[in-house]
């Protein structure tokens with residue numbers, strides 16, 4: 001079964017991860033722009049980061065047979081840094097129309113400050129202008145309140161709710177999201193908030209419609225194979241193939257295809273790998289390594 005990881009930060013991961021994901025059936029992914037752990041101190045570093053998400057990282061994924069899309073935004077945490085806000089918001093329109101940018105995100109709340117409110121609302125406006133969906137990060141602390149406030153902001157903005165994906169849900173927040181028209185994603189982490197078993201229970205209770213799962217793997221303790229692992233447990237515990245495929249493939253494809261930038265028929269075909277290719281003169285291979293070439297004739 002083909003799978004789609006709709007939230008994973010590959011910039012922080014290795015080529016071993018790409019290989020393991022491809023072998024486990026992950027055929028496509030979305031990499032949201034996020035906080036890099038080390039606070040950035042000037043706008044220029046965002047420009048290079050956005051350029052790498054639409055450029056080098058997309059190429060790197062292709063070298064392992066994985067389609068790479070991204071979402072771009074000023075993340076909620078750095079929305080509190082006055083050195084960054086105006087410059088990054090000014091920069092975004094130049095990148096949002098690039099072909100692999102399928103949403104504005106991750107936007108949302110970290111500490112739920114007034115600054116975060118402003119930057120969140122302004123970026124939802126950018127999404128409307130650029131006719132893109134929105135990916136909303138919900139805070140780790142006080143998640144219920146953060147989710148309620150996010151849903152209220154979405155409603156007030158007037159953006160169509162079916163163009164909004166609320167991420168990092170739990171048992172407490174999922175019913176709130178499903179009561180609106182928004183989609184609901186779940187990050188499956190090792191040893192924390194949401195795991196495979198709890199996710200299976202949620203699907204049994206609420207069904208597969210508008211439900212997504214992701215690994216949210218990044219530079220922290222996380223697992224880039226959580227989507228295939230969750231799919232395997234769903235199957236083992238009696239969910240039918242159609243429900244599993246809806247969650248791990250059709251829903252993310254349908255949500256992000258609202259950007260108008262995903263050729264769904266093309267995406268359904270197996271991707272080609274040609275490691276002889278270069279990106280601005282650079283390869284993922286080191287001297288002496290044999291390129292993998294697997295092209296459709």
Ligand SMILES: [Zn+2]
Nearest residue numbers: 032034106216
């Ligand atoms: Zn993230």
